[in-house]
Amino acid sequence: MMHYYLHLLLPFKQELLLLMAIFILLLLQIFGKKLQQEWTMQWVNLLLLITVLAGFWQVGYSTDVNAMFQLSPLNAFEKSVLAFATYLISLQAYNWLLHHEQIMEFYVLLFSSLLGMFCMISATNLLFFYVGLELSTIPLAILANFHLQKKQSSEAAFKFIVAASFASALLLLGISFLYGSAGSIGFTEIAAHLIVNPFSILAFVLFFTGLAFKISIVPFHLWTADVYQGSPVTVTAFLSVVSKASVLFVSLNFLFSVFHSLEPVWHTMVLILLLLTIVTGNLFALRQQNFKRFMAFSSITQIGFILIALLGQNIAGSAAVVYFMVVYVFSNLCVFGVIALVAATTGKEKIEDFKGFYQTNPFLAWVLLLGLFSLAGIPPTAGFFGKFFLLLSGAQSNYFGWITFAALNLVVSLYYYLRVVVVIFHRESAAVIAPIQIPKPVQFSFFICMAGVIITGVGSWIYTYIYSLAATAF
Amino acid sequence: MMQQITLQHILLLSTALFFIGVFGLLTRRNMIAILMSIELMLNSVNINFVAFNKYLYPEKLDGVFFFLFVITVAAAEAAVAIAIIIHLYRYNKQIDVSETEEMRY
Incomplete structure (x- = not known):
């Protein structure tokens, strides 16, 4: 009997760990136990790390529990990536959370959002997918409002919730049409019954628009910059790394498996969207003064490059996307970690404020440099290999000319990333920011991120491992 | 002779409701009205x-x-959105979106 229950619960190992954390935090809250902030952070981080490791524990793989949920090796790995990114963000939030009254609520909301993403990734049913998606977005709106004293933060939260609800309304209309044309909400049945006709194309377009809102593909990106600027840096990092990665992982599953029969249709659509995204993201990133806004447009451009891989063959495409997301987690968190630390200690967020940053904070300047180089895709860093595999996967399609055009846009992105580097290493002007004391957890996270940026690039076994996982998924 | 109500009739109704919701979302200046428009869209999907x-x-x-x-x-x-609106009301003493434009391009 015991064995039976264990067998039933093991596929949900990572979700259960997060649920446990949420319930412990809530119960502590109810009984009015006032814990030390530092102590709370420590055990919460430990639990996140266990969740990461649980993904590599090779038990409980299941294809379809009750036609709702599946755990494949690739799914488990994707969840581990998300949990690890959350762990790094949580480490980097140390300075900000140390004096925050609502630290418990912060973690409850953060974990609820992560739990929603886990459900979404493992879903094999549109109903479960929808609930997971909403569970991941609604807490994020509250998190965006976490600078309780700033008006900008509330403004960002309002913009986020309106954009997210509009997106989910479009997505739902798409789902209802899919249900109408396929007669079921299970992924396998939909994949089997979907045929190319105007009705199913309309359903797909609406559905994909909903997803495109979440990963801020141009023309659905208008909320991104404002929300990124207004929210606390920690939440911005979570939005731009974890939230985007989760929706991308899901769309891999949708495009390659569920909507496989509509492939000619979505190829054209993705191609047009990716070109628009790359060009618009690049042009707007050129003129940003606020660092967080700059990162918003930089992340829009990166999404454009990621979409290139979707045009390729399914295994190579998903391996390239997952690999790039691993790289993206490390390189983006290098940058966001420094911004978060500077914002928490000095309150400065403009690019100009980083003038002569190298003179006062050489270590932080190097971290920032490595992150920006990796985002730009300069060879020794992992970002180069990430971009390389994305373009390689896309090059297997027939859209060679367009992909060359997209690759040329990399040169433009090089300009604005290096512009920031020039500002940081400027010798002549006096430094604006005084030397900053780096707390132990933040320092630790920087070492992980820097090691990640180097090792994921140099160690070819990581890509091979992800490729083998992706091969089992299709 | 009584005419049957077919699927087409209902789909017409729900589509009309959905786009009334979209129109409201894009044109209304009042935050609560925006929220109502979103509810309208969701409920048309329910139909x-x-x-x-x-x-x-x-x-x-x-x-x-x-x-x-x-x-x-x-x-x-809706609960979360209204909580955020109340928070914004404390700053602006009104719930018009044109007051909520501190951040722009």
Whole structure:
């Protein structure tokens, strides 16, 4: 009997760990136990790390529990990536959370959002997918409002919730049409019954628009910059790394498996969207003064490059996307970690404020440099290999000319990333920011991120491992 | 002679409601009105679900279940949105979106 229950619960190992954390935090809250902030952070981080490791524990793989949920090796790995990114963000939030009254609520909301993403990734049913998606977005709106004293933060939260609800309304209309044309909400049945006709194309377009809102593909990106600027840096990092990665992982599953029969249709659509995204993201990133806004447009451009891989063959495409997301987690968190630390200690967020940053904070300047180089895709860093595999996967399609055009846009992105580097290493002007004391957890996270940026690039076994996982998924 | 109500009629109704919602979302300046428009869109989708279930696939209740979940989630969304609106009201003493434009391009 015991064995039976264990067998039933093991596929949900990572979700259960997060649920446990949420319930412990809530119960502590109810009984009015006032814990030390530092102590709370420590055990919460430990639990996140266990969740990461649980993904590599090779038990409980299941294809379809009750036609709702599946755990494949690739799914488990994707969840581990998300949990690890959350762990790094949580480490980097140390300075900000140390004096925050609502630290418990912060973690409850953060974990609820992560739990929603886990459900979404493992879903094999549109109903479960929808609930997971909403569970991941609604807490994020509250998190965006976490600078309780700033008006900008509330403004960002309002913009986020309106954009997210509009997106989910479009997505739902798409789902209802899919249900109408396929007669079921299970992924396998939909994949089997979907045929190319105007009705199913309309359903797909609406559905994909909903997803495109979440990963801020141009023309659905208008909320991104404002929300990124207004929210606390920690939440911005979570939005731009974890939230985007989760929706991308899901769309891999949708495009390659569920909507496989509509492939000619979505190829054209993705191609047009990716070109628009790359060009618009690049042009707007050129003129940003606020660092967080700059990162918003930089992340829009990166999404454009990621979409290139979707045009390729399914295994190579998903391996390239997952690999790039691993790289993206490390390189983006290098940058966001420094911004978060500077914002928490000095309150400065403009690019100009980083003038002569190298003179006062050489270590932080190097971290920032490595992150920006990796985002730009300069060879020794992992970002180069990430971009390389994305373009390689896309090059297997027939859209060679367009992909060359997209690759040329990399040169433009090089300009604005290096512009920031020039500002940081400027010798002549006096430094604006005084030397900053780096707390132990933040320092630790920087070492992980820097090691990640180097090792994921140099160690070819990581890509091979992800490729083998992706091969089992299709 | 009485005419039957067909699936087409219901789909027309729900589509009309959905686009009234979109129109409201894009033109209204009042935050509560924006929220109402979103609710309108979600509920028009609910009509779709129930209609498809009733007319096309009456042997299983997938659509009806989906409709129940959508209502629940919409309520949660509205609760969070209203909390944020109240927070904004404390700063502006009004709930017009034109006051909420501190950040721009």
